[in-house]
Amino acid sequence: MDFNSILEDAGRETEASHQRALELLHTHYSACDTLIDEFDIQRVDFHGSRLHAVVLTPEGEQNEPERIRKAISFAAAFREMAARLSADFPEFETRVRVGIDSGPAVAIDSGKRDEPDPLFIGSPANHAAKLADGDEEGIFLSLRVQRVRDQNTPFTFTALAKAIETGFMHEHVSARGQTLDADMLLAKAYLDFESEMKRRASSELPSDAKFRFHHREPPLKEIVFAEHPPSNAIRMLLASIFADIDGFTAYVDHAIQSGNVAQAVANLHVLRAEMAAVLRDDFGGRKVRFIGDCVHGLLAEGNSRETNALDTIRSVVKAAGGLRSSFELCKLALPGIAELGLAIGIDFGPTPICRIGLRGAASVRTASSRATCVSESEQRRCGGTETALGEKAYEAAPAVVRQIFGTERVVANMDFDASVMLLGTMPSPYVSSVAAEPMRAHAPVAEPMRAHTKL
Structure with missing residues (x-):
């Protein structure tokens, strides 16, 4: 949410401010991808300060509540990932806002091999993007998602939910009958990310991540x-x-x-x-x-x-x-x-x-x-x-x-x-x-x- 404010120094865009903004994106993109892999969801694309991802499994209309649970769990872990980044790397501090919708969409795989342009188009993508656009941080659910969630209670709460979702405690859940442990997935993803950050700081990656x-x-x-x-x-x-x-x-x-x-x-x-x-x-x-x-x-x-x-x-x-x-x-x-x-x-x-x-x-x-x-x-x-x-x-x-x-x-x-x-x-x-x-x-x-x- 704070990307735009990082783009400028004293009201002017400079090389230093652009480097700082790109370093923030570079770091958060890498962290997000490790978390996406752990949750077994699919990144559609990053666009500036926004991530578009989709939850495709478990498949079938009858499993929509399970997909919604996974989406909300990922959203909560995503916010916690950003909070840990802010604590460990203050220069990358930012608030996070997440929008979630559910429903049928059209998936298109296009573009070149080295420049793919994957798309998921239709109301869910459009509505989720609008829910994510605002000045208040948090997780925001569409009416459809709220109805499906409310019709499929009770939920099992995790320690992660209670720790980071104050005021939004109903939203971080683990799926009934499944072993979706968001705390464990987040911990593993962050360890992988920290390992990557150490590699970048070492001689293994002497200049690739430095902006020139x-x-x-x-x-x-x-x-x-x-x-x-x-x-x-x-x-x-x-x-x-x-x-x-x-x-x-x-x-x-x-x-x-x-x-x-x-x-x-x-x-x-x-x-x-x-x-x-x-x-x-x-x-x-x-x-x-x-x-x-x-x-x-x-x-x-x-x-x-x-x-x-x-x-x-x-x-x-x-x-x-x-x-x-x-x-x-x-x-x-x-x-x-x-x-x-x-x-x-x-x-x-x-x-x-x-x-x-x-x-x-x-x-x-x-x-x-x-x-x-x-x-x-x-x-x-x-x-x-x-x-x-x-x-x-x-x-x-x-x-x-x-x-x-x-x-x-x-x-x-x-x-x-x-x-x-x-x-x-x-x-x-x-x-x-x-x-x-x-x-x-x-x-x-x-x-x-x-x-x-x-x-």
Whole structure:
């Protein structure tokens, strides 16, 4: 919960503050993964300061109470893990807030082998994320989870629950008829984590976990995250853009209820391929990851020494228009998505880029800064036809962009043609050269998506 406050020193983002924030994420990601392994649940992804995980076993609708017990037990152990980290490593102190929901979701396994994009989409993921978003620490259950829990009492309490869940004593339980000893799992996970921390401090890992930053010459589309561990991290001024498909959770829920999941997954596959291709192929941007039905991308213009702020803002505004034009083409071509929209948020600022957490395939692609946090929050305040600029992006923008977005920093229905026409009021060879190349639709990759439903 305290990640955003760590990003700044006296109101400014600095190399030192970014290093401190990434070290916090790096440490907590590693600790979380060891705990996830012990509880035999599945990490979907980390995104900035958030973890998304799912409890898949024991399977079957009749075992939903057991899965809920495991989820709550993990949440309590997760909070205790953070508390122990705070005690042993004060520089990593933070509060924790957990949201839990339960129900059917669509699981999608996609992305490249070295950059997987696993997704669980639908109401449970969406609702749990909203429950986890708030100012009060603790564990927060959806109404569905509370009903299932209350219908399946009594629970067996553990010492861990009584020690750390004061005021929330009903929530940490062990499953009846099973040997889910959360205290033991937590103890083993923390021992494994402490062993890893000692290895990092020893000569076995002399520099891998130490953050060293450098500027990268745009375009950013050629970034290979595997080549950027903490010791070779990028840090530069750039634009962060979030584009979220408005109404997609309800669309997926309806697809599950109507037995039309295959079409929904196929549509999402095309929509995501389109968004990633527009960022990469048309504007030289880099997709960081998909978060559900949302894409997070980065974009910059400049040279080997510095980022050109004015050109970057112009380019990211056109990229937002390109995303909307591409999305509208998809709505014409794909069945059943006419009611969906696209909400886009943009911000600008210094941002570190690297992979952190456990080594190898379990490591996490990250681009975490004030700009990435604000661009996501700007997207949330948009409707399905709107694009919004964060305050820093607005301040760094050329006058014509500020005029387009107005004092509310929001514009509706700005597609690629509109963005080029509006930006064209400021003579610029860059705008002219880009405007001369029309937007195009991108074909999805040939490999079919694999989807299934899980209770």
